[in-house]
Structures are given as structure tokens and as C-alpha cells.
Amino acid sequence: MNQTRRQVMQIGAGAAALGVAASAGLMPSIAQAADAPGWNAQLFEAKSFADVAKIWGGTPTESTDVSIIGPDIAENGAVVPVGVKSNAAGTTALGIVVEKNPTSLVAQFNMTDVSIPNVATRIKMAQTSNVYAVAKVGDKLLFSKKEIKVTLGGCGG
Amino acid sequence: MAYPMRMRANIEGDAVVVRVLMTHPEETGLLKDKEGKIIPAHFIQTVTCKNNDKTVLTCDWGTAISKNPFLEFRFKGGKSGDKVTVSWIDNKGDTSTADTTVS
Amino acid sequence: MKKRFIGIAISAAATTSFYALTLGVGLTPTVAHADSYIDMLNQMGGNPAEFNVSAGEKLFKEKRGPNHKSLETCDFGLGPGVLKGAYAQLPRYFADTGKVQDVESRLVTCMETIQGFSKEQIEKDVLKDPFAKNGGNATDIVNLAAYVAHQSDGMPMEVPQNTPQEKLSFENGKKFFWYRAGPYNFSCATCHAENDKQIKISKLPNLSTPDGEKAWVAATWPAYPDSQGVVRTLEWRMNDCMRQQRIAEPKYLSQVVIDLETYMGVMAKGHKILTPSFKR
Numbered sequence: 001m002n003q004t005r006r007q008v009m010q011i012g013a014g015a016a017a018l019g020v021a022a023s024a025g026l027m028p029s030i031a032q033a034a035d036a037p038g039w040n041a042q043l044f045e046a047k048s049f050a051d052v053a054k055i056w057g058g059t060p061t062e063s064t065d066v067s068i069i070g071p072d073i074a075e076n077g078a079v080v081p082v083g084v085k086s087n088a089a090g091t092t093a094l095g096i097v098v099e100k101n102p103t104s105l106v107a108q109f110n111m112t113d114v115s116i117p118n119v120a121t122r123i124k125m126a127q128t129s130n131v132y133a134v135a136k137v138g139d140k141l142l143f144s145k146k147e148i149k150v151t152l153g154g155c156g157g
Numbered sequence: 158m159a160y161p162m163r164m165r166a167n168i169e170g171d172a173v174v175v176r177v178l179m180t181h182p183e184e185t186g187l188l189k190d191k192e193g194k195i196i197p198a199h200f201i202q203t204v205t206c207k208n209n210d211k212t213v214l215t216c217d218w219g220t221a222i223s224k225n226p227f228l229e230f231r232f233k234g235g236k237s238g239d240k241v242t243v244s245w246i247d248n249k250g251d252t253s254t255a256d257t258t259v260s
Numbered sequence: 261m262k263k264r265f266i267g268i269a270i271s272a273a274a275t276t277s278f279y280a281l282t283l284g285v286g287l288t289p290t291v292a293h294a295d296s297y298i299d300m301l302n303q304m305g306g307n308p309a310e311f312n313v314s315a316g317e318k319l320f321k322e323k324r325g326p327n328h329k330s331l332e333t334c335d336f337g338l339g340p341g342v343l344k345g346a347y348a349q350l351p352r353y354f355a356d357t358g359k360v361q362d363v364e365s366r367l368v369t370c371m372e373t374i375q376g377f378s379k380e381q382i383e384k385d386v387l388k389d390p391f392a393k394n395g396g397n398a399t400d401i402v403n404l405a406a407y408v409a410h411q412s413d414g415m416p417m418e419v420p421q422n423t424p425q426e427k428l429s430f431e432n433g434k435k436f437f438w439y440r441a442g443p444y445n446f447s448c449a450t451c452h453a454e455n456d457k458q459i460k461i462s463k464l465p466n467l468s469t470p471d472g473e474k475a476w477v478a479a480t481w482p483a484y485p486d487s488q489g490v491v492r493t494l495e496w497r498m499n500d501c502m503r504q505q506r507i508a509e510p511k512y513l514s515q516v517v518i519d520l521e522t523y524m525g526v527m528a529k530g531h532k533i534l535t536p537s538f539k540r
Binding site for chain 1: 172183185187202203208211212213214215216217218219220221222223224226227228229230231232233234235246247248249250
Binding site for chain 1: 540
């Protein structure tokens with residue numbers, strides 16, 4: 001299970017570094033001993049789209065093959081419906097990145113040979129931000145972006 | 158702690174579309190409680206989705222997935238009667254799993 | 261009446277079917293209203309209140325109380341045990357109690373008459389603390405209401421106005437709706453009797469007329485407001501409105517709340533019920 005993820009995202013040195021850092025008592029701030037196997041703490045600490053892309057490997061290119069769906073205005077930033085999709089053949093993973101969140105990578109979806117690269121979920125946004133749908137296609141990173149405004153609602157009714 | 162999960166799997170065209178509703182506090186570790194103490198991060202980290210015994214999708218999640226997560230995903234090659242299973246592991250080592258039959 | 265709020269009319273974003281874009285197939289949105297954030301959440305599905313509907317179903321069918329009976333023979337107005345479409349016709353007049361009742365009040369009637377719970381038990385276990393705190397676990401009565409209401413999901417609101425009592429309930433609801441009180445001198449109408457009114461991003465529904473903007477909101481309860489983190493019913497919503505108005509807190513299941521539900525339900529006549537729905 002871990003093997004596929006590593007090949008796909010070229011985490012490579014990152015995961016090994018994590019192991020070394022752990023034994024040297026230098027754990028990244030959110031990595032914990034109970035972290036799920038294969039979960040890359042370093043990736044989820046990245047603080048910008050550029051940093052996430054660096055860890056994934058590849059220079060992000062905007063592409064109409066990737067699409068993101070979400071509301072123009074999210075009236076509650078804690079619950080924002082988002083759908084990401086890639087039409088590019090050979091998509092091995094999808095990601096959701098919220099540039100202005102404290103940590104930028106929200107989620108990563110690792111495809112298998114039967115996956116259809118089209119997922120949807122609900123995410124938290126700390127503030128108005130560009131939200132990126134990213135697709136890993138071979139050694140390329142393709143993306144599409146949408147600005148989602150986050151406002152504070154009035155009443156809950 | 159119990160983490161109920163419910164899901165549906167339907168055939169739509171040539172895809173099986175699975176919709177999963179999970180229970181999880183998805184604490185970011187950034188908020189404080191009434192006494193001013195940080196509420197520790199508690200969030201789902203990995204999700205594994207299978208059709209019968211074949212993995213069809215895995216997910217790596219951070220703290221910015223909304224509380225009581227929802228996931229919709231789709232895959233090819235499934236058929237009516239197949240068993241779809243979704244399992245997750247969180248940052249405390251808690252787990253939950255649920256399955257449904259493709260209708 | 262002097263406008264108290266600075267209303268900024270933001271043109272509604274075009275409603276597009278969330279799934280239509282993800283699937284590339286044209287799908288009819290479940291809710292064809294111009295509130296695309298909430299629409300998207302509702303169309304996506306996976307409402308956490310679905311668990312409450314299931315919990316309510318389990319409670320409904322469980323043999324409880326001194327009589328060790330389930331609620332399955334409860335009459336919600338369409339005959340004992342008929343749930344489909346019952347919520348769509350609540351509140352309504354019930355001859356056996358001589359009152360116009362809503363779903364929660366009727367559940368209590370059946371808990372007393374069928375299951376044998378005493379008035380004291382009901383007072384202590386149901387009426388005293390019906391509303392969970394934010395992010396908490398819904399109480400039994402709310403889970404039961406969520407279940408019964410969900411059996412009318414997709415059906416048009418048809419709050420009856422047939423008996424003198426039902427008509428009086430509407431008139432009393434209307435009277436209260438326009439009744440100014442409390443330190444702000446607010447009535448419901450202060451916020452809810454004009455189109456194009458907003459508080460921050462909330463587009464305030466105009467509940468004073470069937471053609472009012474968003475008059476259909478009564479058809480979207482019980483709901484899961486993101487900001488509440490727990491399923492809520494109209495009984496809660498009226499209580500919360502009155503809190504915001506700074507007027508006296510209504511007693512749970514009081515007639516004034518039921519009459520307001522009648523009034524709002526009649527204004528939402530014909531609109532498809534969507535429950536449990538999402539709210540901000």
C-alpha cells in the first residue's frame with residue numbers, strides 16, 4: 001500500500017528523512033508516533049502551493065484537463081463543498097490545495113488502475129483563497145484554480 | 158469511541174459511484190477550549206476504499222477536511238452485488254470501517 | 261417602517277447542478293433555489309443528520325415506557341401508523357387533544373397515551389432540556405422528529421387550514437409574527453417581511469407572504485446548520501429567533517411556537533420539503 005503511494009508522489013527522500021528525523025528526536029511538529037502508516041507529515045505541513053508541488057515533484061501547469069467545482073461564496077468556511085476532476089489520461093493522483101490555509105494541502109487522492117479521477121468532499125477554508133485542484137499525470141503536475149470567497153454568515157437560519 | 162459510517166454505492170453509466178458519510182471531529186489542533194487550552198489535533202489521516210478485495214482508491218487527509226467528513230469517489234469495473242468497503246485510520250490510531258453492496 | 265438594516269442586494273449566483281458539472285451529465289437540482297452554497301451542500305448529500313434520522317427510527321420502533329409499546333401506532337393526522345406525508349400536514353388540529361399540534365408535540369402526546377409515560381416523566385426527560393448544545397448529541401425527541409419529518413421528504417408542504425382551530429392557529433401565528441416586543445421592539449416582521457433584506461451574508465427570508473423571497477424555508481426543517489453542528493427543528497429555530505429578538509424565551513412546545521409554524525407552513529404551501537437539509 002505504501003509502495004504505490006511513494007511511486008506516485010515521489011515522496012522518496014521525504015519519508016526516509018522523516019524516519020531519520022524521528023530517531024534523532026527532531027519530529028516535524030505534527031508528526032506523531034501514532035500517525036497512520038504512509039501518511040506524510042511533511043507534505044501536510046507545507047505552507048504554500050509551491051511547497052506542496054515541490055514535495056510532489058514537478059512544476060505545476062494550469063490545464064483545462066483539470067477542473068474544480070465549488071461555491072463562489074462559502075457562507076461557512078468550516079464546510080465548503082469541493083469537487084476535483086482530471087480528464088488527463090494517466091492521472092495517478094488528485095489533490096486539493098487551499099493556498100491561504102495554515103497548511104496548504106487539504107487532501108490527496110491516490111488512484112489505482114480502476115479509479116476514475118473525480119472526487120468530491122467538504123473542506124475547511126480559513127479565509128477567502130484560491131483553491132487548487134491538482135492532478136499528477138506522469139511526472140507532470142496539472143492544475144486548475146478557483147477563488148472561493150469565505151464570509152461570515154449572519155444568522156444560522 | 159464509536160465512529161458510525163454510512164455509505165451508498167450506485168452504478169452510474171460505466172462507473173460505480175460511492176458516497177460515504179463519516180463521523181469524526183476533525184479537530185485541527187488550532188482551536189482552544191473554554192479554559193484556553195488547545196484542543197489536540199484529531200483527524201482522519203488515511204482512507205482505504207476497496208471493491209471486493211481490490212483497493213480502488215486511497216486517500217491522505219489533513220486537518221482541513223470538514224467535521225463529519227463526506228467523500229464521493231468513483232471507479233470502473235464494478236458491478237451490482239460487489240461489496241465496497243471504506244476504512245480509515247486517524248492520527249490517534251483510531252479506526253472505523255463500513256461496507257455496502259453496489260446496487 | 262424605518263429600515264434598520266443596510267441591505268446590500270447581491271445578485272444570486274446562477275444555480276448550477278453540482279453533479280451536472282462533476283458527471284458531465286445534466287441532472288435536475290434537488291432544490292431549485294438561488295442559494296448556491298447551500299444548494300451545493302444539499303446536492304452533494306452526506307448530511308450528518310442522516311444519523312439522527314436513523315437514531316430516530318430506532319427509537320420510534322422501540323418498545324418503551326410503562327406500556328412497553330413502540331410509537332408505530334401514533335397518529336400524526338393521517339391515521340395511526342401513517343408516516344408518509346404526515347409531516348407535510350403539520351401543524352394540524354387533533355380532535356383527541358383538542359389542540360393544533362406540531363410533530364414534536366404530537367410525539368409527546370403519543371409517548372403519553374401509547375407508551376404510558378407520565379406528565380412528570382415527560383416534563384423531566386423531554387420538555388426540560390430538549391435542545392442539545394452546539395456540537396452535542398441531539399435529544400431523543402429531536403431524533404424522533406427528524407425521523408418522522410424525513411418520511412415527508414420530497415413532498416409538498418400542505419399545512420391544513422380546514423378546521424376553525426387550524427384557521428385560528430394561522431391567525432394567532434400571524435398576530436405574533438407582527439407583534440413588536442422586547443428591548444429592541446422587534447417583531448418577526450422586523451427581519452422577515454421584506455424582499456432583498458440581508459444581515460451580513462444571510463439573505464433574510466420574507467415569510468409574510470407566499471410570494472415572499474425564500475418563503476419556502478419552512479419546508480427545509482429539520483436541518484443541520486453547519487454553525488450548530490447538530491440537527492435542529494423549527495421549535496429550536498423559533499426559540500433562537502426569539503433569543504435574537506431579546507424577547508421572552510418560549511416554553512418548548514408552547515402554542516405560540518406551534519402557531520408560528522402554522523403561519524410559516526401555510527406561507528410555504530406547495531413547496532417541496534427537503535429534510536434533513538444543510539444550513540449555514
